[in-house]
Amino acid sequence: MESSRRNPIGDVAAAGSLRRVHLVLTGLLALRFCGWASGSAEPRGWISTIPSGGCRRKKIDVTRKRKTKEVEEMVTRTVDLRSDTVTKPTEAMRAAMASADVDDDVLSRDPTAQWFEEEVARIMGKEAAVFVPSGTMGNLISVLVHCEVRGSEVILGDNSHIHIYENGGISTIGGVHPRTVKNNPDGTMDIDRIEAAIRHPDGELYYPTTRLICLENTHANCGGRCISAEYTDKVGELAQKHGLKLHIDGARIFNASAALGVPVHRLIQAADSASVCLSKGLGAPVGSVIVGTKDFITKARRLRKTLGGGMRQIGVLCAAAYVALKDNVVKLEDDHRKAKIFADGLKEIKQLSVDASSVETNMVFFNINESSMISSMSLCEALEKFGVLAMPASSTSVRVVIHYQISESDVHYALTSIKQAIQEILAIGTTK
Numbered sequence: 001m002e003s004s005r006r007n008p009i010g011d012v013a014a015a016g017s018l019r020r021v022h023l024v025l026t027g028l029l030a031l032r033f034c035g036w037a038s039g040s041a042e043p044r045g046w047i048s049t050i051p052s053g054g055c056r057r058k059k060i061d062v063t064r065k066r067k068t069k070e071v072e073e074m075v076t077r078t079v080d081l082r083s084d085t086v087t088k089p090t091e092a093m094r095a096a097m098a099s100a101d102v103d104d105d106v107l108s109r110d111p112t113a114q115w116f117e118e119e120v121a122r123i124m125g126k127e128a129a130v131f132v133p134s135g136t137m138g139n140l141i142s143v144l145v146h147c148e149v150r151g152s153e154v155i156l157g158d159n160s161h162i163h164i165y166e167n168g169g170i171s172t173i174g175g176v177h178p179r180t181v182k183n184n185p186d187g188t189m190d191i192d193r194i195e196a197a198i199r200h201p202d203g204e205l206y207y208p209t210t211r212l213i214c215l216e217n218t219h220a221n222c223g224g225r226c227i228s229a230e231y232t233d234k235v236g237e238l239a240q241k242h243g244l245k246l247h248i249d250g251a252r253i254f255n256a257s258a259a260l261g262v263p264v265h266r267l268i269q270a271a272d273s274a275s276v277c278l279s280k281g282l283g284a285p286v287g288s289v290i291v292g293t294k295d296f297i298t299k300a301r302r303l304r305k306t307l308g309g310g311m312r313q314i315g316v317l318c319a320a321a322y323v324a325l326k327d328n329v330v331k332l333e334d335d336h337r338k339a340k341i342f343a344d345g346l347k348e349i350k351q352l353s354v355d356a357s358s359v360e361t362n363m364v365f366f367n368i369n370e371s372s373m374i375s376s377m378s379l380c381e382a383l384e385k386f387g388v389l390a391m392p393a394s395s396t397s398v399r400v401v402i403h404y405q406i407s408e409s410d411v412h413y414a415l416t417s418i419k420q421a422i423q424e425i426l427a428i429g430t431t432k
Protein backbone atom coordinates (compact mmCIF):
# COMPACT_ATOMS: atom_id res chain seq x y z
CA MET A 1 0.00 0.00 0.00
CA GLU A 2 1.47 3.26 -1.06
CA SER A 3 0.01 5.37 1.72
CA SER A 4 1.88 3.34 4.30
CA ARG A 5 5.27 4.47 2.96
CA ARG A 6 4.64 8.21 3.19
CA ASN A 7 4.87 10.19 6.36
CA PRO A 8 1.25 11.06 7.06
CA ILE A 9 2.26 13.40 9.84
CA GLY A 10 4.91 15.22 7.85
CA ASP A 11 2.68 15.49 4.78
CA VAL A 12 -0.12 17.02 6.73
CA ALA A 13 2.18 19.28 8.67
CA ALA A 14 3.79 20.53 5.46
CA ALA A 15 0.47 21.00 3.70
CA GLY A 16 -0.66 24.32 5.06
CA SER A 17 1.30 27.35 6.07
CA LEU A 18 -1.98 28.43 7.67
CA ARG A 19 -1.59 25.67 10.18
CA ARG A 20 1.91 26.82 10.92
CA VAL A 21 0.68 30.34 11.53
CA HIS A 22 -1.91 28.88 13.84
CA LEU A 23 0.79 26.94 15.65
CA VAL A 24 2.95 30.00 16.07
CA LEU A 25 -0.02 31.95 17.41
CA THR A 26 -0.87 29.13 19.79
CA GLY A 27 2.74 29.05 20.87
CA LEU A 28 2.83 32.80 21.46
CA LEU A 29 -0.43 32.64 23.39
CA ALA A 30 0.96 29.82 25.47
CA LEU A 31 4.02 31.93 26.16
CA ARG A 32 1.88 34.86 27.25
CA PHE A 33 -0.13 32.70 29.61
CA CYS A 34 2.66 30.67 31.08
CA GLY A 35 5.34 33.31 31.18
CA TRP A 36 8.58 32.34 29.47
CA ALA A 37 10.42 31.49 32.67
CA SER A 38 7.75 29.33 34.26
CA GLY A 39 7.80 26.70 31.50
CA SER A 40 10.18 23.99 32.56
CA ALA A 41 11.58 23.20 29.14
CA GLU A 42 14.66 24.76 27.67
CA PRO A 43 13.92 26.87 24.58
CA ARG A 44 14.90 24.29 21.99
CA GLY A 45 12.28 24.00 19.25
CA TRP A 46 10.28 26.28 21.46
CA ILE A 47 6.78 25.62 20.16
CA SER A 48 7.17 21.96 20.84
CA THR A 49 8.54 22.49 24.31
CA ILE A 50 5.71 24.48 25.86
CA PRO A 51 4.07 22.11 28.34
CA SER A 52 0.47 23.17 27.94
CA GLY A 53 -0.58 21.07 30.93
CA GLY A 54 1.79 23.16 33.02
CA CYS A 55 0.05 26.27 31.77
CA ARG A 56 -3.36 24.97 32.80
CA ARG A 57 -2.03 23.91 36.16
CA LYS A 58 -0.73 27.40 36.72
CA LYS A 59 -4.12 28.92 36.02
CA ILE A 60 -5.79 26.60 38.50
CA ASP A 61 -3.22 27.60 41.10
CA VAL A 62 -4.10 31.23 40.53
CA THR A 63 -7.81 30.59 41.18
CA ARG A 64 -6.98 28.53 44.22
CA LYS A 65 -4.77 31.29 45.52
CA ARG A 66 -7.73 33.66 45.65
CA LYS A 67 -9.68 31.09 47.60
CA THR A 68 -7.44 30.19 50.51
CA LYS A 69 -4.66 32.09 52.06
CA GLU A 70 -3.06 28.91 53.28
CA VAL A 71 -2.71 27.60 49.76
CA GLU A 72 -1.31 30.92 48.66
CA GLU A 73 1.44 30.53 51.22
CA MET A 74 2.07 26.84 50.66
CA VAL A 75 1.61 25.95 47.00
CA THR A 76 3.56 28.15 44.66
CA ARG A 77 4.42 25.55 42.05
CA THR A 78 4.09 21.85 41.33
CA VAL A 79 7.14 19.65 40.79
CA ASP A 80 5.86 16.19 39.97
CA LEU A 81 8.59 13.61 40.54
CA ARG A 82 6.32 10.59 40.98
CA SER A 83 7.22 9.09 37.62
CA ASP A 84 8.26 9.85 34.06
CA THR A 85 4.73 8.77 33.10
CA VAL A 86 3.23 12.05 34.32
CA THR A 87 4.36 14.24 31.42
CA LYS A 88 1.59 16.13 29.61
CA PRO A 89 1.48 16.14 25.79
CA THR A 90 3.14 19.24 24.34
CA GLU A 91 1.48 21.67 21.89
CA ALA A 92 3.41 19.99 19.08
CA MET A 93 2.04 16.58 20.07
CA ARG A 94 -1.49 17.94 20.32
CA ALA A 95 -1.13 19.62 16.91
CA ALA A 96 0.16 16.37 15.38
CA MET A 97 -2.77 14.48 16.91
CA ALA A 98 -5.24 17.01 15.54
CA SER A 99 -3.96 16.74 11.99
CA ALA A 100 -3.08 13.01 11.87
CA ASP A 101 -4.40 11.04 8.89
CA VAL A 102 -6.34 8.12 10.42
CA ASP A 103 -8.45 5.08 9.61
CA ASP A 104 -9.47 1.83 11.30
CA ASP A 105 -6.32 0.06 12.51
CA VAL A 106 -8.20 -3.16 13.26
CA LEU A 107 -8.76 -3.31 9.51
CA SER A 108 -5.01 -2.52 9.07
CA ARG A 109 -5.95 0.76 7.43
CA ASP A 110 -4.56 3.46 9.69
CA PRO A 111 -1.80 5.12 7.62
CA THR A 112 -0.23 6.99 10.54
CA ALA A 113 -0.05 3.82 12.67
CA GLN A 114 1.48 1.85 9.80
CA TRP A 115 4.03 4.51 9.05
CA PHE A 116 4.90 4.94 12.75
CA GLU A 117 5.35 1.20 13.24
CA GLU A 118 7.67 1.03 10.22
CA GLU A 119 9.68 3.95 11.61
CA VAL A 120 10.05 2.34 15.03
CA ALA A 121 11.06 -1.00 13.51
CA ARG A 122 13.72 0.81 11.47
CA ILE A 123 15.08 2.75 14.49
CA MET A 124 15.17 -0.42 16.56
CA GLY A 125 16.73 -2.55 13.84
CA LYS A 126 14.00 -5.21 13.68
CA GLU A 127 11.77 -6.35 10.83
CA ALA A 128 8.44 -5.16 12.18
CA ALA A 129 6.66 -3.40 15.06
CA VAL A 130 3.19 -3.15 16.54
CA PHE A 131 1.69 -0.38 18.68
CA VAL A 132 0.08 -1.63 21.93
CA PRO A 133 -1.88 0.21 24.65
CA SER A 134 0.65 -0.37 27.46
CA GLY A 135 4.01 -1.81 28.36
CA THR A 136 2.27 -4.49 30.39
CA MET A 137 0.36 -5.70 27.35
CA GLY A 138 3.53 -5.45 25.25
CA ASN A 139 5.41 -7.75 27.62
CA LEU A 140 2.47 -10.13 28.02
CA ILE A 141 2.04 -10.48 24.26
CA SER A 142 5.78 -10.96 23.74
CA VAL A 143 6.07 -13.67 26.39
CA LEU A 144 2.97 -15.43 25.09
CA VAL A 145 4.16 -15.43 21.48
CA HIS A 146 7.48 -16.97 22.51
CA CYS A 147 5.76 -19.47 24.83
CA GLU A 148 2.86 -20.64 22.71
CA VAL A 149 2.71 -24.04 24.40
CA ARG A 150 1.15 -24.14 27.88
CA GLY A 151 3.59 -25.23 30.56
CA SER A 152 6.44 -23.24 29.03
CA GLU A 153 8.85 -21.60 31.45
CA VAL A 154 10.45 -18.16 31.30
CA ILE A 155 13.63 -17.18 33.12
CA LEU A 156 13.47 -13.65 34.48
CA GLY A 157 14.89 -11.44 37.22
CA ASP A 158 13.37 -11.76 40.70
CA ASN A 159 13.14 -7.97 40.80
CA SER A 160 11.86 -7.54 37.26
CA HIS A 161 8.79 -5.53 36.29
CA ILE A 162 7.22 -8.51 34.51
CA HIS A 163 7.55 -10.64 37.63
CA ILE A 164 6.49 -8.07 40.20
CA TYR A 165 4.19 -5.49 38.66
CA GLU A 166 2.24 -7.14 35.86
CA ASN A 167 -0.37 -9.07 37.86
CA GLY A 168 1.35 -12.36 37.09
CA GLY A 169 -0.41 -12.15 33.72
CA ILE A 170 2.05 -14.49 32.03
CA SER A 171 0.78 -17.22 34.40
CA THR A 172 -2.89 -16.33 34.82
CA ILE A 173 -3.49 -15.60 31.16
CA GLY A 174 -0.69 -17.38 29.34
CA GLY A 175 -0.11 -20.51 31.40
CA VAL A 176 3.59 -19.59 31.46
CA HIS A 177 5.62 -20.58 34.51
CA PRO A 178 8.14 -18.01 35.84
CA ARG A 179 11.57 -19.16 36.99
CA THR A 180 13.26 -16.28 38.78
CA VAL A 181 16.99 -15.67 38.98
CA LYS A 182 18.42 -13.16 41.45
CA ASN A 183 18.87 -9.66 40.03
CA ASN A 184 22.22 -8.10 40.94
CA PRO A 185 22.11 -4.47 42.14
CA ASP A 186 23.07 -3.38 38.58
CA GLY A 187 20.01 -5.10 37.08
CA THR A 188 21.90 -8.03 35.51
CA MET A 189 21.58 -11.71 36.42
CA ASP A 190 24.75 -13.81 36.64
CA ILE A 191 25.14 -15.72 33.39
CA ASP A 192 25.98 -18.98 35.17
CA ARG A 193 22.88 -18.63 37.33
CA ILE A 194 20.77 -18.15 34.20
CA GLU A 195 22.35 -21.22 32.66
CA ALA A 196 21.76 -23.22 35.83
CA ALA A 197 18.08 -22.25 35.72
CA ILE A 198 17.56 -23.70 32.23
CA ARG A 199 15.64 -26.98 32.53
CA HIS A 200 17.45 -30.03 31.30
CA PRO A 201 15.52 -31.89 28.58
CA ASP A 202 16.29 -35.16 30.41
CA GLY A 203 13.82 -34.14 33.11
CA GLU A 204 11.06 -33.52 30.61
CA LEU A 205 8.72 -35.90 32.41
CA TYR A 206 8.54 -33.58 35.44
CA TYR A 207 9.96 -30.17 34.43
CA PRO A 208 8.27 -27.31 32.63
CA THR A 209 10.05 -26.50 29.33
CA THR A 210 12.31 -23.43 29.32
CA ARG A 211 11.54 -21.37 26.23
CA LEU A 212 12.46 -17.78 27.00
CA ILE A 213 14.80 -15.44 28.90
CA CYS A 214 13.73 -11.88 29.74
CA LEU A 215 16.00 -8.95 30.51
CA GLU A 216 14.98 -5.42 31.56
CA ASN A 217 16.81 -2.31 30.30
CA THR A 218 16.94 0.10 32.05
CA HIS A 219 16.19 -1.95 35.14
CA ALA A 220 13.52 0.03 36.98
CA ASN A 221 13.63 -1.59 40.43
CA CYS A 222 17.41 -1.54 40.41
CA GLY A 223 17.35 2.25 40.18
CA GLY A 224 17.15 2.70 36.41
CA ARG A 225 20.48 0.96 35.81
CA CYS A 226 21.62 0.37 32.24
CA ILE A 227 22.30 -3.09 30.83
CA SER A 228 25.22 -3.07 28.38
CA ALA A 229 25.16 -4.38 24.82
CA GLU A 230 28.01 -6.77 25.69
CA TYR A 231 26.10 -8.35 28.57
CA THR A 232 22.95 -8.62 26.44
CA ASP A 233 25.00 -10.31 23.69
CA LYS A 234 26.26 -12.89 26.18
CA VAL A 235 22.72 -13.69 27.31
CA GLY A 236 21.72 -13.87 23.63
CA GLU A 237 24.51 -16.41 22.96
CA LEU A 238 23.38 -18.48 25.91
CA ALA A 239 19.78 -18.41 24.69
CA GLN A 240 20.87 -19.52 21.21
CA LYS A 241 23.01 -22.30 22.59
CA HIS A 242 19.97 -23.74 24.36
CA GLY A 243 17.40 -22.99 21.65
CA LEU A 244 15.69 -20.29 23.73
CA LYS A 245 14.31 -16.87 22.79
CA LEU A 246 15.37 -13.57 24.37
CA HIS A 247 12.90 -10.75 25.11
CA ILE A 248 13.94 -7.35 26.44
CA ASP A 249 11.54 -5.29 28.53
CA GLY A 250 12.90 -2.01 27.20
CA ALA A 251 10.31 0.28 28.79
CA ARG A 252 13.15 2.82 29.16
CA ILE A 253 15.64 1.48 26.61
CA PHE A 254 16.04 4.97 25.10
CA ASN A 255 17.32 6.13 28.49
CA ALA A 256 19.87 3.33 28.48
CA SER A 257 20.86 4.33 24.97
CA ALA A 258 21.32 7.97 25.99
CA ALA A 259 23.26 7.10 29.14
CA LEU A 260 25.54 4.52 27.45
CA GLY A 261 25.93 6.43 24.18
CA VAL A 262 24.93 3.27 22.29
CA PRO A 263 22.10 3.21 19.72
CA VAL A 264 18.96 1.34 20.74
CA HIS A 265 19.22 -1.13 17.84
CA ARG A 266 22.63 -2.21 19.11
CA LEU A 267 21.33 -2.69 22.67
CA ILE A 268 18.64 -5.10 21.45
CA GLN A 269 20.61 -6.71 18.64
CA ALA A 270 20.78 -10.08 20.39
CA ALA A 271 17.09 -10.07 21.32
CA ASP A 272 14.26 -11.75 19.43
CA SER A 273 11.82 -9.12 20.66
CA ALA A 274 11.69 -5.95 22.71
CA SER A 275 9.02 -3.69 24.15
CA VAL A 276 9.40 0.07 24.59
CA CYS A 277 7.20 2.50 26.54
CA LEU A 278 6.36 5.61 24.56
CA SER A 279 4.57 7.14 27.54
CA LYS A 280 7.48 7.23 29.97
CA GLY A 281 10.63 9.26 29.39
CA LEU A 282 9.72 9.86 25.77
CA GLY A 283 6.63 11.75 26.91
CA ALA A 284 3.88 10.44 24.59
CA PRO A 285 0.43 10.39 26.22
CA VAL A 286 -0.35 6.70 25.59
CA GLY A 287 1.25 3.55 24.29
CA SER A 288 4.11 1.13 23.90
CA VAL A 289 5.58 -0.65 20.91
CA ILE A 290 6.91 -4.16 20.50
CA VAL A 291 9.42 -5.11 17.81
CA GLY A 292 10.62 -8.41 16.36
CA THR A 293 10.54 -10.49 13.20
CA LYS A 294 7.61 -10.20 10.76
CA ASP A 295 6.37 -13.58 11.90
CA PHE A 296 6.57 -12.58 15.58
CA ILE A 297 4.66 -9.35 14.94
CA THR A 298 1.95 -11.14 12.93
CA LYS A 299 1.34 -13.41 15.92
CA ALA A 300 1.56 -10.43 18.28
CA ARG A 301 -1.17 -8.57 16.34
CA ARG A 302 -3.47 -11.54 16.69
CA LEU A 303 -2.81 -11.78 20.45
CA ARG A 304 -3.29 -8.03 20.84
CA LYS A 305 -6.77 -8.52 19.43
CA THR A 306 -7.40 -11.50 21.74
CA LEU A 307 -6.47 -9.40 24.76
CA GLY A 308 -8.79 -6.58 23.73
CA GLY A 309 -5.98 -4.34 22.51
CA GLY A 310 -7.17 -4.00 18.91
CA MET A 311 -7.87 -0.28 18.57
CA ARG A 312 -9.42 1.82 15.84
CA GLN A 313 -8.08 5.28 14.82
CA ILE A 314 -4.81 4.94 16.74
CA GLY A 315 -3.08 7.29 14.30
CA VAL A 316 -3.90 10.06 16.78
CA LEU A 317 -1.81 8.27 19.40
CA CYS A 318 0.97 7.30 17.00
CA ALA A 319 1.23 10.91 15.77
CA ALA A 320 1.87 12.13 19.31
CA ALA A 321 4.28 9.26 19.90
CA TYR A 322 6.23 10.18 16.77
CA VAL A 323 6.69 13.74 18.01
CA ALA A 324 7.83 12.27 21.33
CA LEU A 325 10.35 10.07 19.60
CA LYS A 326 11.61 12.86 17.37
CA ASP A 327 11.78 15.68 19.95
CA ASN A 328 12.46 14.00 23.26
CA VAL A 329 15.12 11.37 22.74
CA VAL A 330 17.70 14.14 22.60
CA LYS A 331 16.45 15.50 25.91
CA LEU A 332 17.06 12.28 27.83
CA GLU A 333 20.69 13.12 28.41
CA ASP A 334 19.67 16.37 29.98
CA ASP A 335 17.23 14.55 32.28
CA HIS A 336 20.04 12.29 33.37
CA ARG A 337 22.22 15.32 34.11
CA LYS A 338 19.43 16.80 36.24
CA ALA A 339 19.03 13.50 38.10
CA LYS A 340 22.74 13.69 39.02
CA ILE A 341 22.30 17.24 40.32
CA PHE A 342 19.37 15.96 42.36
CA ALA A 343 21.36 13.08 43.80
CA ASP A 344 24.30 15.35 44.64
CA GLY A 345 21.92 17.76 46.40
CA LEU A 346 20.34 14.95 48.41
CA LYS A 347 23.75 13.84 49.65
CA GLU A 348 24.09 17.23 51.37
CA ILE A 349 20.99 16.59 53.50
CA LYS A 350 22.03 15.04 56.81
CA GLN A 351 19.05 12.72 57.25
CA LEU A 352 19.29 11.28 53.76
CA SER A 353 21.64 9.02 51.89
CA VAL A 354 21.90 8.19 48.22
CA ASP A 355 24.29 6.09 46.23
CA ALA A 356 24.98 8.70 43.57
CA SER A 357 27.08 6.28 41.52
CA SER A 358 23.94 4.19 40.93
CA VAL A 359 22.19 7.17 39.34
CA GLU A 360 22.84 6.37 35.70
CA THR A 361 19.65 7.64 34.12
CA ASN A 362 16.63 9.61 35.31
CA MET A 363 15.80 7.81 38.52
CA VAL A 364 17.01 8.58 42.01
CA PHE A 365 16.25 6.40 45.03
CA PHE A 366 17.18 7.89 48.39
CA ASN A 367 17.12 6.45 51.91
CA ILE A 368 16.02 8.17 55.07
CA ASN A 369 18.30 7.54 58.03
CA GLU A 370 16.29 5.36 60.37
CA SER A 371 17.58 7.16 63.45
CA SER A 372 15.78 10.30 62.24
CA MET A 373 12.43 8.48 62.79
CA ILE A 374 10.98 9.99 59.59
CA SER A 375 8.96 7.62 57.44
CA SER A 376 8.96 7.92 53.66
CA MET A 377 5.17 8.29 53.83
CA SER A 378 5.32 11.29 56.18
CA LEU A 379 8.08 12.88 54.10
CA CYS A 380 6.06 12.52 50.88
CA GLU A 381 2.96 13.93 52.60
CA ALA A 382 4.91 16.90 53.93
CA LEU A 383 6.40 17.45 50.47
CA GLU A 384 2.97 17.57 48.88
CA LYS A 385 2.29 20.81 50.78
CA PHE A 386 5.19 22.32 48.83
CA GLY A 387 3.74 21.02 45.60
CA VAL A 388 6.53 18.43 45.30
CA LEU A 389 5.16 14.98 44.46
CA ALA A 390 7.23 11.83 45.01
CA MET A 391 6.52 8.17 45.75
CA PRO A 392 7.67 6.11 48.72
CA ALA A 393 9.67 3.09 47.49
CA SER A 394 9.69 1.44 50.93
CA SER A 395 9.04 2.66 54.50
CA THR A 396 12.46 4.29 54.54
CA SER A 397 13.17 5.11 50.91
CA VAL A 398 11.72 7.43 48.28
CA ARG A 399 11.80 7.25 44.50
CA VAL A 400 12.21 10.36 42.39
CA VAL A 401 11.99 10.34 38.60
CA ILE A 402 13.13 13.20 36.42
CA HIS A 403 11.50 13.84 33.05
CA TYR A 404 11.88 16.54 30.41
CA GLN A 405 9.20 18.75 31.93
CA ILE A 406 11.27 19.08 35.12
CA SER A 407 13.71 22.01 34.90
CA GLU A 408 16.95 22.49 36.77
CA SER A 409 15.22 25.16 38.83
CA ASP A 410 12.49 22.60 39.68
CA VAL A 411 15.24 20.30 40.95
CA HIS A 412 16.63 23.02 43.21
CA TYR A 413 13.13 23.90 44.41
CA ALA A 414 12.46 20.22 45.22
CA LEU A 415 15.74 19.96 47.16
CA THR A 416 14.93 23.07 49.21
CA SER A 417 11.44 21.70 49.85
CA ILE A 418 12.82 18.37 51.04
CA LYS A 419 15.08 20.19 53.51
CA GLN A 420 12.18 22.29 54.80
CA ALA A 421 9.81 19.33 55.00
CA ILE A 422 12.33 17.40 57.09
CA GLN A 423 12.78 20.37 59.43
CA GLU A 424 9.00 20.68 59.83
CA ILE A 425 8.55 16.99 60.60
CA LEU A 426 11.38 17.08 63.14
CA ALA A 427 9.93 20.23 64.77
CA ILE A 428 6.50 18.62 65.12
CA GLY A 429 8.14 15.50 66.53
CA THR A 430 9.87 17.46 69.30
CA THR A 431 6.79 19.44 70.32
CA LYS A 432 4.72 16.26 70.71
Ligand SMILES: *Cc1c(COP(=O)(O)O)cnc(C)c1O
Binds near residue numbers: 161162218219220
Ligand atom coordinates in the same frame (compact mmCIF):
# COMPACT_ATOMS: atom_id res chain seq x y z
C1 LIG B 1 6.30 0.87 33.22
C2 LIG B 1 6.99 -0.36 32.93
C3 LIG B 1 6.34 -1.41 32.27
C4 LIG B 1 4.85 -1.41 31.98
O1 LIG B 1 4.37 -0.33 31.30
P1 LIG B 1 2.85 0.14 31.48
O2 LIG B 1 2.65 0.98 30.29
O3 LIG B 1 2.79 0.88 32.78
O4 LIG B 1 1.98 -1.08 31.50
C5 LIG B 1 7.08 -2.53 31.97
N1 LIG B 1 8.38 -2.62 32.30
C6 LIG B 1 9.03 -1.65 32.93
C7 LIG B 1 10.48 -1.82 33.25
C8 LIG B 1 8.36 -0.48 33.28
O5 LIG B 1 9.02 0.47 33.93
Ligand SMILES: *[C@@H]1O[C@H](CO)[C@@H](O)[C@H](O)[C@H]1NC(C)=O
Binds near residue numbers: 282
Ligand atom coordinates in the same frame (compact mmCIF):
# COMPACT_ATOMS: atom_id res chain seq x y z
C1 LIG C 1 14.44 8.68 30.19
O1 LIG C 1 14.61 9.64 29.26
C2 LIG C 1 13.60 10.63 29.27
C3 LIG C 1 13.76 11.54 28.11
O2 LIG C 1 14.78 12.46 28.32
C4 LIG C 1 13.65 11.37 30.52
O3 LIG C 1 12.64 12.36 30.55
C5 LIG C 1 13.46 10.42 31.63
O4 LIG C 1 13.64 11.10 32.82
C6 LIG C 1 14.44 9.28 31.52
N1 LIG C 1 14.05 8.30 32.47
C7 LIG C 1 14.88 7.40 32.99
C8 LIG C 1 14.28 6.48 33.99
O5 LIG C 1 16.05 7.32 32.68
Ligand SMILES: *[C@@H]1O[C@H](CO)[C@@H](O)[C@H](O)[C@H]1NC(C)=O
Binds near residue numbers: 353369370371372
Ligand atom coordinates in the same frame (compact mmCIF):
# COMPACT_ATOMS: atom_id res chain seq x y z
C1 LIG D 1 22.19 8.44 60.83
O1 LIG D 1 22.08 9.51 61.70
C2 LIG D 1 22.89 9.37 62.90
C3 LIG D 1 22.55 10.52 63.83
O2 LIG D 1 22.47 11.74 63.15
C4 LIG D 1 24.35 9.35 62.46
O3 LIG D 1 25.17 9.18 63.63
C5 LIG D 1 24.56 8.20 61.51
O4 LIG D 1 25.88 8.23 61.03
C6 LIG D 1 23.60 8.28 60.34
N1 LIG D 1 23.72 7.09 59.55
C7 LIG D 1 23.93 7.13 58.24
C8 LIG D 1 23.99 5.79 57.55
O5 LIG D 1 24.03 8.16 57.61
